[in-house]
Amino acid sequence: MKELKGSVLNTDSYDRRRFGQLLEMSEKLRKVNKEGSSLFPTFQPLMGDMWACLFKMKPELLEEVPEGLEMNHQLMERVMSDEGYQEFREFTRLDDLAAALGTTKYSETVLGWVKEQAQRDQELAEALQNLMNGEQGASQQAADALSAALNQQGNSLSRMLSQATQEAIEAKENVKSLLGGIKAGSGDSELKKVPLKDQLLLAEKLSHDKKLKEIAKWAGRMKVIANRKQRSKHKDATSRNGVRQGNAVEQLLPMELGSYASPLTKMDFLRRYVEGQTLQYETKGPEQLGKGPIVLCLDQSGSMTNQDAISKGFALALMSIARKQRRDFAWIPFSSNAAAPLIYERGKITVQDMIQLATIFLGGGTSFEPPLRVASQVIQQSRFNQADIVFVTDGESHVSERFLQSWNELKSKKGFSVLSLLLGRESIQGVQGFSDRIVRASTFEDESVYQAFEI
Structure with a gap:
């Protein structure tokens, strides 16, 4: 030195x-x-x-x-x-x-x-x-x-x-x-x-690296939106549905906070709080936040060239959700074929991974079945029985009936769901057979795309 x-x-x-x-x-x-x-x-x-x-x-x-x-x-x-x-x-x-x-x-x-x-x-x-x-x-x-x-x-x-x-x-x-x-x-x-x-x-x-700088810009914007969507989802999922006993500070009833503030009742409050007997709102929601892994199938065909930077900003925002909720994240880039999945355990990404993600672009045509097959393999090997799959494309492709049958059997067994984002296309026929929800948008900047951040 x-x-x-x-x-x-x-x-x-x-x-x-x-x-x-x-x-x-x-x-x-x-x-x-x-x-x-x-x-x-x-x-x-x-x-x-x-x-x-x-x-x-x-x-x-x-x-x-x-x-x-x-x-x-x-x-x-x-x-x-x-x-x-x-x-x-x-x-x-x-x-x-x-x-x-x-x-x-x-x-x-x-x-x-x-x-x-x-x-x-x-x-x-x-x-x-x-x-x-x-x-x-x-x-x-x-x-x-x-x-x-x-x-x-x-x-x-x-x-x-x-x-x-x-x-x-x-x-x-x-x-x-x-x-x-x-x-x-x-x-x-x-x-x-x-x-x-x-x-x-x-x-x-x-x-x-202008490309990496542009990805950083979009990642920053997308994460702000993802944070807002996740806060809204958490609020909806923890709506007040009654009263129960417990010791979660953020859910205590106003009367209990008053008991803590009063010198006459403070010791009684602390005793009941330690024993989990203080009154708080019941916040069981309709769904459990942060289920299984997030799997992103991202179209990288030639027609997606102009949206490559923003699509990777979108991917990084999804990955941040996975990191916050300690969920595994799988990224499957595809065009006419699918690349090997990039697995980020609990959404954690290294600097070298970041640089690799920025430089990957496949080009070529579009085929839906290869990335779905790779997604099937990821789900079967996952530690979790539930997964959220986000399928993003601006193309059209046919998926065979034989594959759809095996796909639906796997879905019944593993309990995953699929949100498909269709960019710049009106027809939903290609994705209809394997999707649970379909969102159409002209570009990634359309607000409808941000529904993906509610997973």
Whole structure:
């Protein structure tokens, strides 16, 4: 591990060691470091200070500038006095991922700005070259030339830093959209379950993969809708149907809450609560939430090309429901044939799985029977007797009577149900034989599609 040497901030051995670890984790940070270190030799310590100024609780510039770090001191002083810096720190402070992303963006930005100034200013270019050659007095010469550039072109650096800030914030939000659950505000807690190295890998993929970025955008939107649908379903399923004894706090009758609030009756309430004898609403609903696995058969024929990103955002929203309810999730992409099912136990997906999901697209024609056969195999091998199958297609196909007979026999035995989403098609004939519910919509953005999130 390469340890940071030299700092113009109040850093300690932990800070230096932690940045060294981040440098090992992040391919992007290493790439920026290599490029910057070829321009001036103190670029890696500068990156370490960039990280420290974003992550530390109270970063401060040293009053005495260490010898050879004059340029770093000037650049850090300029960054930390920038108008948007303090606000950005509210986002990055004590946040490993946000601070690492901010370090990458800030380091790229400062490097790009210094390069641009060196192309404009021959004196700065020569000073930097002398610095790389280790010539005596080059450090002060470069600092003087940089100071002049900052005085003349400091506003352009501010604009570039503002853009870098927005890109870092967007990058983290996209990672949260992909890896987070459907529950509002659960994104940061879900991220903590994923190793930082994998978070950085996904963030770096997002920075240059437009397709993955688009999937993240749709996944975020779809999860908001899925959360709303699930809350509504839970409310409907737990309608108040009477009174019973118990100790579920959220279901206690108002009179019992009054007993708790009164000093005269509080001890009696606590005794009855511990013994499960307090009065609460009866909330048995018409259906049990979170039954068996969720199986998604997703059409990836050529005609679905334009809806590929949004369809995968839809798949990730369904997967988040499975994760929240600890249900297995099976994703079966199909066109004229069906691919092998991708099984995510209890809806959990790794970063590598995420990248794989984003890059898979089959193309070709449309056939319904192959994915249904694969779904049959998944259901037969499942730990559960009940499953929710979501079948999504924009095509038409014929399913044989012989297959339908075996399908219906399996349905009677395993108790699964099928919701088919027909996109841009009026005819329901192809899916009618194997579906329990059919929803027609022109695209994934139609509200009718969101009925799938009630499973």
